Amino acid sequence: MTPKLHRAILRFCFLLLFLLVGNLLFSLWQQRASVNLAIAKGQQLYLSADGQPVGLNAAQLANLNTAASSLVFVDAQPLGLAESRSWAELGCTANSCAHITYFDRENGGTVNQILALQNNTVVAQWQDALARPAGSRFIATEAIQIAAKDPAVTAVLGDIGAGDPAMIPMSAWLADDACQEDWCVDLTFHNPDGDGRIFHVFVNMSQQTVARTFYTRARPDLDVAQPVSQRAAFTDGCHEQDGWNVCWEMTAHDGVLFRDATYNETPIFANIKITQIEAWYPSWPGGYRDEIGFAATVPPFGDTIVNELEDGFEVRQLFTEFTRWPNCICCYRYEQIIRFFADGSFEPRFVSYGPGCDDLSIYRPFWRIDLDLDGPENDMVWLWQESEWVEVATEQELFPFVDDLGPDGFKLATGSGDLLYGWTMQRTDPLGLDEARFFILKENELEGEQPLSPGPGDTFQPPRQWLNDEPVFGQDIVFWYVPLLKTKKTEPIWCMPDPEPGINQCEAILRAEITDELPQPTAEELAAMQATATPPATETAVTPAPSPTPRPVEGSTVEEIILNSGCGACHAIGPIGEGHKVGPDLSTIGYQATGRIANMSAADYLRQSILEPNYALAPACPNGPCMPNIMPQDYGQRLSTDQVELIIDYLLALDGTLPEEAVTVIGENDGDTAVFSKSGGAKGNGGVPIGTGLASTTVQLIIIGVVSLFTLFLLWKRPSDEA
Known part of the structure; x- marks a missing residue:
C-alpha cells in the first residue's frame, strides 16, 4: 500500500469514526429525550396573534395554587371563545382565561379552576368526582418514576429512561383491577427485543404503583401507501x-x-363537540380514554x-x-x-x-x-x-x-x-x-x-x-x-x-x-x-351479538384459524398469542381439560368451550376470576366443523410435553415478567417473522469498536514517507 493511499484510508477511517460516534451520541440523546418528546406531542400551545390559542408562561404556571398536597397538577389550557362563555360575566373571553385541572389523590376526581390570565387570579372553581383526566407532560415524570421502580418494568426495559415510548401517557382503565375506578395511565414502549411488540405499563396514579404489565402483539406492515405528510395545525x-x-x-x-x-x-x-373517545379492548380487559x-x-x-x-x-x-x-x-x-x-x-x-x-x-x-x-x-x-x-x-x-x-x-x-x-x-x-x-x-x-x-x-x-x-x-x-x-x-x-x-x-x-x-x-x-322487527339486544353481553350472517373465519391451518378468530389476542396457546392478558393460558390445555368436567371427555369439553364459551368458565384467569361474555359467542356460526376439529386436535396436543426445539411459550412462567428472554425474539408471534437481533445501540458500539481497531492498526502499520 502506498503512503498516499494509506493516508487516504486513514482519513476516511477518522471521518467514519467521527460520524459513528456523533450518530451514537445523537441516538442516545434522542433516546433519552424520546420520553419528553413523546409526552409533549400534541401538548404544545400555539402562540400567535391570529386568534389561535395562546399558552401559559412559566411564571403563570409557577403561581398556580398547589398548596394542598393531595392535589396533583395535571394541565392548564387556554379557553376559546365558545368555551369561555360560561364565565363571560367574570371577564373571560377568547384566550383571556385558562382552565386548570388538578387530580385529587385523596378524594378522587378532579379539582377545576378558571384562571384569569391578565391578573393571574382564580375566578371560578368546581369539583368533578368522576373525572379521570388524560395524561399530560406534567404528570409524565411521576408516572415514569413510579414505573422505573417496578421490577416487572426493569426486567424488560432496564433503565426506563432509555426506553422508546410509543405514545404519550394515556388515561386508561382495566376492567378487572383497581384501575377500573382509580386514575391510571398506560405507558407504552417498543419491546427492546425488536420483535415489534408493544410493552404496556399500567401505572395507578391514585395508589402510586404499577398495576400491571403486558404485551400486545406485533403486526406485519401493510402494503399501502403512506399518507402525505401533514403539519400539526387547524383552522378556526x-x-x-x-x-x-x-x-x-x-x-x-x-x-x-x-x-x-x-x-x-x-x-x-x-354547540356540538366530542368530549372523549373510549377505545375498549376485551383482551386486556380495559382500554383508553382518548x-x-x-x-x-x-x-x-x-x-x-x-x-x-x-x-x-x-x-x-x-x-x-x-x-x-x-x-x-x-x-x-x-x-x-x-x-x-x-x-x-x-x-x-x-x-x-x-x-x-x-x-x-x-x-x-x-x-x-x-x-x-x-x-x-x-x-x-x-x-x-x-x-x-x-x-x-x-x-x-x-x-x-x-x-x-x-x-x-x-x-x-x-x-x-x-x-x-x-x-x-x-x-x-x-x-x-x-x-x-x-x-x-x-x-x-x-x-x-x-x-x-x-x-x-x-x-x-x-x-x-x-x-x-x-x-x-x-x-x-x-x-x-x-x-x-x-x-x-x-x-x-x-x-x-x-x-x-x-x-x-x-x-x-x-x-x-x-x-x-x-x-x-x-x-x-x-x-x-x-313482522320485520328485530329482537332487542341484551344489556349483559360485552361481546356484540352475532349478525344474521356472521362473517366466517378464514384459514386452513390451525395457526391461521387461531389468529384470524382473535384467540391469540386473549390467550397464550403454545407459541401463539399473548400471555398475562384476560384469557387463561392454554399452553397445556390438552392435559388440563381431562377431567375438568365429570363424565365429559377433554375433546368434548374443548368443543363446548369454543361453541358455548359461558358453559363452563375456566377456574382462573391471569388477573383474577374469569369473567363471562368476554369471549365471542358466535364461533359456532363463524367456524366450520372442520376448523373446530382442527383447533381441538391442536389443543389436545398441548399436554405439557414440548420438544426440545420448541419455542418459549408466552407467559408460561408466572414469574417471568420479561415473557421472552432479552437475548432473542419470539417465533410464531402473530405471523410476523421474528429474528434474533441486538439493540441498535449495541450494534453501533460494535461498529465503532471495529472501525477503531482498524484505525489503530493503520496507525501502527503506517509506512514511512520514504517507502
Missing part, C-alpha cells in the same frame, strides 16, 4: 352557505367545537377543511398521532365531521381509522349536542315506541338505538316552533353490528358545556351520572350520542381508510333530517313493521 373559522351559518373552534381536549349554527337565520344548535384537540393525546393534523357537496357542504378535521401511519401500533387516527345540507338537515360523522393496540376493539366517541331549535327554550322531543310517537317527558338513556324505528326510519324527533327534525343512526357496519347509546338530558350548568375530563372507563360517565329524571319536554335539551364502532378481524380487517384493497374504515353517522310531520302508520303498515 365560520362558513355561510345554503342557508346555513356555522362557526367552529379547536378546543384543547374536546375536539372541534361547532357553535352558533343557524339555518335561514333560525337557531339550530348552540381525547382529541390541540393539547390532547390525539392532536389535529392539517387544516380544518370545508368541502363542497352536491347538496350542501361539510366541515372536517383529521386527528392523528403518527406520520408513519398505518404501519404502526397503538397509533390512532380519527376524523370529526359535520355535514350541512341545503334542506336544513345535518349529519355529525366520526371516522376511526385504527390500527389500535389490539385486533379486537370497540371505539366509542362521545358526542355532546346542545340543541337550540328556534332558541334554547321549548325544545320538544318524541320517541317511537312500538306503534306510535310518544312524548319524552323525562331524561332517558336509549339502548339499543338502531332498532324499532318509526315508519320514516327515525328513532327520535325534535321540534320547536316550525322546526321538526327526525333522528336516526345510519347503518354503515359491513357485518350489521351498528349500535349506539343515546342520552336525552336537560341542559344544566356544569353538565358538559365546560371543558370536560373523561370518566371511569366502560361506564358512560359522563353523561350517565346526570340522569336525574328531570323533565325534558319543552325544556332546553342536550343529546349525548355514543356510537359503538366494532373493529373486525377475519381477513384481517381493521378500521382503516378506503379505497385500499382489503381495508374498511369504521364510520358512525347520526342523521338529523328536517321533516314536515311525524306520520302515524296505518294498521297494515304497523303489521308489516312488527
